[in-house]
Amino acid sequence: MSVARPAHPGVAAPEEPYVQAVRAGDVLYLAGQVAFDEHNEVVGRGDARAQIEQCWRNVERIVAAQGGTLNDVVKVVCYFTDIRHFPLELEVRRRLFGDGPYPVATVLQVANLGLDTLLVEIDATAVLADHPSTEQEQ
Numbered sequence: 045m046s047v048a049r050p051a052h053p054g055v056a057a058p059e060e061p062y063v064q065a066v067r068a069g070d071v072l073y074l075a076g077q078v079a080f081d082e083h084n085e086v087v088g089r090g091d092a093r094a095q096i097e098q099c100w101r102n103v104e105r106i107v108a109a110q111g112g113t114l115n116d117v118v119k120v121v122c123y124f125t126d127i128r129h130f131p132l133e134l135e136v137r138r139r140l141f142g143d144g145p146y147p148v149a150t151v152l153q154v155a156n157l158g159l160d161t162l163l164v165e166i167d168a169t170a171v172l173a174d175h176p177s178t179e180q181e182q
Contacts, residue, residue: 054105056084065106067172072110076123076167077102078157092129092163096136099166104140107168111175114140117147121167127153129163 052064058075065074079087079095080102088094104114122133130151137146147168157165 052106052109054082055102056080056082059084064102065110067110070171070173072107072112072116072170072172074103074106074168074170076121076165077106078159078162078165086159086161089161090163092126093132093136095163096129096133096166099164100136100140103166103168107170107172110170110172112170112172115145116170116172116175117168118171119148119169121150121152123152123154123157123165123167125154125156125163127151133164133166 055064058064062075064077065072067073077099079098081087081098086095087098100114103117107113107116120137122130124130124133133151137149141147157163
């Protein structure tokens, strides 16, 4: 099985020892995306909607780097420090996915996301069967 760890324009590389995504065959596994911009700065301090938008922007950029779109996302797990922010994420997801297909989803409230300023994290998996890998194996 070939495993690629692609680069992702517009998404900062993590400072910790992990990568933003790993592609194994046709499946792209994304690390949980938080509201970091391309400079690893938190977007939308105290603004759940802005953070949700940034999380989805990161997911979209990572999938696009492999030639896919959000329609290739098959599963999401959304973590909230306050579950009352979930309706905001639903609004954003409905706008981004339109009439679908929608991914399966799991939603959780958690105590924290590593930094006090982070309100949401979105973990995603995409299937890119129709999109050949755009990166060399590492």
